Amino acid sequence: MTARPEGLPSDKLPVGGAMRVMGSETEYGIHSPSAPGANATMMSARIIQAYANLTRQRAAGGAETRWDYTDEEPLHDARGWTVERSAADPSQLTDRPPVLDAEAVALAYGRQELEADGGDESGSLLMNMVLGNGARLYVDHAHPEYSSPEVTNPRDIVAWDAAGDLVALATVRKVAADPDLPAINLYKNNTDNKSVSYGSHENYLMPRSVPFGDIVRGLTPFFVTRQVICGAGRLGKGQDGSTAGFQISQRADFFEAEVGLETTIRRPIINTRDEPHATADKYRRLHVIIGDANLSQVSNYLKFGTTALVLSLIEAGQAPKIEVHEPVAGLQAISHDTSLTATVRLLDGRRVTALDIQWMYYEAAAKLGQETGVSDSFSGDGHTRDVLERWESTLGLLGSNPAGAASSVEWLAKMSLLDGYRNRDGLEWNDARLGLVDLQWSDVRPEKGLYYRMLSRDRMQTIVDDAAINRAVIEPPSDTRAYFRGKCVSSFGKDVVGASWDSVIFDVPGIGKLQRVPTREPLRGTEALTGQLFRKHATAGAFLRELLGLDPTPPA
Amino acid sequence: MAAQEQQQPQSRDVEAEADAPEAPPAAPEAQASVATQGVDDLLDEIDGVLESNAEEFVRAFVQKGGQ
Numbered sequence: 001m002t003a004r005p006e007g008l009p010s011d012k013l014p015v016g017g018a019m020r021v022m023g024s025e026t027e028y029g030i031h032s033p034s035a036p037g038a039n040a041t042m043m044s045a046r047i048i049q050a051y052a053n054l055t056r057q058r059a060a061g062g063a064e065t066r067w068d069y070t071d072e073e074p075l076h077d078a079r080g081w082t083v084e085r086s087a088a089d090p091s092q093l094t095d096r097p098p099v100l101d102a103e104a105v106a107l108a109y110g111r112q113e114l115e116a117d118g119g120d121e122s123g124s125l126l127m128n129m130v131l132g133n134g135a136r137l138y139v140d141h142a143h144p145e146y147s148s149p150e151v152t153n154p155r156d157i158v159a160w161d162a163a164g165d166l167v168a169l170a171t172v173r174k175v176a177a178d179p180d181l182p183a184i185n186l187y188k189n190n191t192d193n194k195s196v197s198y199g200s201h202e203n204y205l206m207p208r209s210v211p212f213g214d215i216v217r218g219l220t221p222f223f224v225t226r227q228v229i230c231g232a233g234r235l236g237k238g239q240d241g242s243t244a245g246f247q248i249s250q251r252a253d254f255f256e257a258e259v260g261l262e263t264t265i266r267r268p269i270i271n272t273r274d275e276p277h278a279t280a281d282k283y284r285r286l287h288v289i290i291g292d293a294n295l296s297q298v299s300n301y302l303k304f305g306t307t308a309l310v311l312s313l314i315e316a317g318q319a320p321k322i323e324v325h326e327p328v329a330g331l332q333a334i335s336h337d338t339s340l341t342a343t344v345r346l347l348d349g350r351r352v353t354a355l356d357i358q359w360m361y362y363e364a365a366a367k368l369g370q371e372t373g374v375s376d377s378f379s380g381d382g383h384t385r386d387v388l389e390r391w392e393s394t395l396g397l398l399g400s401n402p403a404g405a406a407s408s409v410e411w412l413a414k415m416s417l418l419d420g421y422r423n424r425d426g427l428e429w430n431d432a433r434l435g436l437v438d439l440q441w442s443d444v445r446p447e448k449g450l451y452y453r454m455l456s457r458d459r460m461q462t463i464v465d466d467a468a469i470n471r472a473v474i475e476p477p478s479d480t481r482a483y484f485r486g487k488c489v490s491s492f493g494k495d496v497v498g499a500s501w502d503s504v505i506f507d508v509p510g511i512g513k514l515q516r517v518p519t520r521e522p523l524r525g526t527e528a529l530t531g532q533l534f535r536k537h538a539t540a541g542a543f544l545r546e547l548l549g550l551d552p553t554p555p556a
Numbered sequence: 557m558a559a560q561e562q563q564q565p566q567s568r569d570v571e572a573e574a575d576a577p578e579a580p581p582a583a584p585e586a587q588a589s590v591a592t593q594g595v596d597d598l599l600d601e602i603d604g605v606l607e608s609n610a611e612e613f614v615r616a617f618v619q620k621g622g623q
Contacts, residue, residue: 031619033616040620141622193617194618196621198622201623263623416595417599420595421599424599433610435610440605453605
């Protein structure tokens, strides 16, 4: 629970600390060992379909809802311009529903099967769902992607991000239970180690008034170095992993630019995609593409929590005034050095380690937390103090006894396992068995995923318990608009024809036209504001009439 | 294949309790050997869940590009 300072309006969060509207996106690696040549987009659609079938069983009327693309603006650049569609890479056009042609569909499914369970009423494949927990589950390029609902703090992001892993697991089980289909494995990682990478993105809401240049300057040194606490670890160096060894980050070798709009090519440390999915003159959604997907809850928590703190520093004008010389090269040098002694040069001439830079940010964030009061143990916001304490203790361990951080920092946990194999069996870094350990670390099945094997032996610390994650699969967060979206889907699924981050569209019998309910304020549509309405009305018609002030329903 | 993969690995948590709880705090050397023992047991368990034919499995894991 979050302490709310008295007098703070219900649609504002305490500023200066780790609380912020945020969300995660995970593209899962997808592989069918018994059908290695299977089309990845088809398999991804099969995964989405599997979840649609599961939720149809769970919620009468169907909990799955189509995505509404009206407000997608992937070509808007935060620096103030829009890329011509013709100049964009086709993979950047994420505002159009992906289309599967009939031939491809028939190849993957067969007509009869599609009619039996693969398609909706219109006969097309479901590629895109809005879930009852407020998340989005869809086919993104050639991967299934789970985008978490908006939450307000780093503890909740750990729960709703891990809920996505349970959603992924449920789809894997569902497909595996069909004797006529090849089983599909999903991996929460970021590379196939053959030169392809796929993302795990973070989203943070910021006031639009913060100049984008401040964000670039304030974040770049932090993003170059935060991998030491939240890197997921990777076997091999270089985009194709062909240079033997182990490195801190899954993603570092795939970044080639400092700032840019692209996410699939020439990947930049700072991504400028400017789709606020909210009132555009008030907010920007900072789209972060440089992170690794995390299974370790502590790494995930610190990834979001410390980044939120640094954004608060930037907003307050108190980010450390440092600039890294050649940040892309620095990012990779730091990732390639598990001894944590590599240095980067700052523009003022100093040579510093990743830990040095992290400490500079920590000190500034601790100071701001104290000044604003959000890190106070009694009157604070209930989150900032914990993030600061874990950040401090993790940096301390990394500097003095890195092995001691193997139960919390993901790359160290993975490295401890790889070292175990190397010591016991005398394996070289390029041994295929180590490659398998790296890959299977992220298998979403608890009996196969090596992270989960470590977790079951209490070798990994946790932030939230299993019950909270299980709840997050079904329930939306209570304190953002995701509550409204999720409750609309789970309560009135059959009358909801579409939804997106900032709208829910109803088609209700008796109400003439489609009703699009905008949800452009991320901190409205909360349980506090709309819970009563959901509890009061059993039908979408009555709910909508009161919500929109339409003709009142005559008393029964 | 699904059936054979879903086999639950044997729990090997027993050895952790083999040490008498009343025993005085172990010397650093003994602690290290307990830690090593834990790693060995962990690796034994993981041997049992790793996909067979590591080289082929890793080679076949080929992804299409993403964001």
